[in-house]
Amino acid sequence: MVKLVRDDEEKLIARSQSGDVNAFNQLILQYQHIMYGTVLRMIGDYETAADITQDAFFAAFRSIQSYRGGSSFRAWLLRIGSNLACDHWRRVQRRPAESLEALTEDDDLHDPGFLSALATTGTEGNPEESLLTQELQAVIQQGIEQLPLDQRVAIVLCDIQGLSYDEIAAATQSTLGTVRSRISRGRARLRNYLTQHKELLPRNYRLTSSNNDG
Amino acid sequence: MSQPDQHLTTEQLSASLDQQLAPQEQDQLDAHLKTCEECQVKLAELRQTVALLHALPQPKLPRSFALPVETVAVPVVTPRERATEAVAVVTPGEQKRRSETPRSSRPDRPRLTYIRTTIRVMSTLAAMVGVIFLLSGLLGGLHTGGGATTSASAGIAPSTAQNASKPEATPAANVPKPTRTVASAVGELSPIASTSAAVATPEPSPTTFAANNNGGGTSTQSQRLSEPPPAPPLIDLSTAGGRALLGIILLVLSLCGLIFLRMRPQRTEVK
Numbered sequence: 001m002v003k004l005v006r007d008d009e010e011k012l013i014a015r016s017q018s019g020d021v022n023a024f025n026q027l028i029l030q031y032q033h034i035m036y037g038t039v040l041r042m043i044g045d046y047e048t049a050a051d052i053t054q055d056a057f058f059a060a061f062r063s064i065q066s067y068r069g070g071s072s073f074r075a076w077l078l079r080i081g082s083n084l085a086c087d088h089w090r091r092v093q094r095r096p097a098e099s100l101e102a103l104t105e106d107d108d109l110h111d112p113g114f115l116s117a118l119a120t121t122g123t124e125g126n127p128e129e130s131l132l133t134q135e136l137q138a139v140i141q142q143g144i145e146q147l148p149l150d151q152r153v154a155i156v157l158c159d160i161q162g163l164s165y166d167e168i169a170a171a172t173q174s175t176l177g178t179v180r181s182r183i184s185r186g187r188a189r190l191r192n193y194l195t196q197h198k199e200l201l202p203r204n205y206r207l208t209s210s211n212n213d214g
Numbered sequence: 215m216s217q218p219d220q221h222l223t224t225e226q227l228s229a230s231l232d233q234q235l236a237p238q239e240q241d242q243l244d245a246h247l248k249t250c251e252e253c254q255v256k257l258a259e260l261r262q263t264v265a266l267l268h269a270l271p272q273p274k275l276p277r278s279f280a281l282p283v284e285t286v287a288v289p290v291v292t293p294r295e296r297a298t299e300a301v302a303v304v305t306p307g308e309q310k311r312r313s314e315t316p317r318s319s320r321p322d323r324p325r326l327t328y329i330r331t332t333i334r335v336m337s338t339l340a341a342m343v344g345v346i347f348l349l350s351g352l353l354g355g356l357h358t359g360g361g362a363t364t365s366a367s368a369g370i371a372p373s374t375a376q377n378a379s380k381p382e383a384t385p386a387a388n389v390p391k392p393t394r395t396v397a398s399a400v401g402e403l404s405p406i407a408s409t410s411a412a413v414a415t416p417e418p419s420p421t422t423f424a425a426n427n428n429g430g431g432t433s434t435q436s437q438r439l440s441e442p443p444p445a446p447p448l449i450d451l452s453t454a455g456g457r458a459l460l461g462i463i464l465l466v467l468s469l470c471g472l473i474f475l476r477m478r479p480q481r482t483e484v485k
Binding site for chain 2: 021022024025028029032033035036037040041046047050053054057058061132137140141144155158159160162165180181183184185187188190191194
């Protein structure tokens with residue numbers, strides 16, 4: 001994906017603000033991957049995520065007047081997308097599993113070897129073709145969906161989309177301290193979830209990843 | 215912050231993964247980690263969790279999310295046909311309006327509601343007028359249907375008017391009396407009839423008394439009333455039949471409008 005030079009982006013934003021759809025569509029081309037990816041990871045349903053992504057871009061174009069330059073445009077867009085995703089989630093009223101509610105966010109003793117086995121499988125190599133099996137991806141996705149919404153947004157933006165703390169603060173309209181705390185609590189919860197659900201994981205991941213899955 | 219002998223918090227460890235600690239804080243953390251295996255394990259687990267999240271593949275885009283430009287470049291219609299269709303239906307006008315008035319922040323929704331409200335107002339107005347016409351048509355039908363009785367009492371009015379004001383009423387007495395009943399319903403009068411009506415109406419209550427008193431008078435009046443039939447084509451058209459028809463047409467129009475309103479929301483509210 002070709003990165004837009006910052007000047008170009010500002011020009012495109014200015015043109016969009018004067019009603020130029022073509023200019024805005026160039027911005028969409030730039031950001032639709034991250035928007036869709038964020039929404040999808042937050043709610044876990046492909047079709048709904050696509051609809052919400054489309055809605056988010058429409059909403060963004062409608063309210064582009066309210067974007068003030070200087071801050072990250074990406075964060076501004078993702079704020080709209082993540083807000084819509086949160087709204088949808090609340091509407092659907094899916095509640096976190098009770099098993100997770102019972103978990104404390106702080107540490108218990110768990111099996112460190114298990115997680116290291118998981119982590120080493122996917123980190124190297126092409127991120128487009130993850131080495132994580134579908135099953136493991138599903139487990140992680142499930143874990144993300146178990147997080148409270150504020151932590152979920154922070155985790156998805158930080159650990160999946162790679163936004164900076166500053167951008168996440170802008171996207172969630174919160175302070176850096178809040179962002180830090182949400183990310184930390186989200187990670188701790190997720191770690192506990194993954195250790196709890198290790199029986200769901202394919203056997204070759206609990207051992208080492210030497211025998212391939214194909 | 216943390217003393218070398220105190221365990222590190224999850225938040226500190228988490229923040230250190232993202233280089234979010236101040237240099238001094240990071241140094242303390244490193245110092246503690248060297249000696250504390252428990253915190254090392256915690257940090258490793260957090261790092262692995264992050265690595266797992268990071269290893270999740272970027273999903274493939276199901277379609278392009280570019281917005282349709284006017285009528286050109288409508289996005290590729292994929293699985294969610296209904297949604298994109300609705301979007302495509304809404305947007306061309308939306309875009310046009312935007313290019314005209316770029317300053318308005320939310321042009322599409324208000325525009326849709328304008329159209330809807332105007333349609334709603336128009337159809338309700340049409341319905342109201344239609345009902346009025348229909349009712350007046352029916353009433354007109356009653357008037358002509360019960361013409362014998364009503365005109366009998368009404369026909370006397372001129373005769374009492376004759377008593378009250380002889381000069382005007384007497385010369386025109388024969389012509390206006392029958393037409394007056396129709397005149398009250400239609401409002402279309404020959405000049406003579408209107409004068410007689412103007413004479414007659416000021417005293418409506420005396421007419422009923424007169425009807426009771428002048429029994430013999432009524433029969434002669436009703437005889438005169440049998441004269442109107444010569445004029446029916448004009449009268450019939452503007453009374454019962456015509457107005458009822460007009461009323462029905464208007465009602466049908468308003469019904470069409472309401473049905474149209476019912477159809478629109480279904481299409482646009484698809485999420």
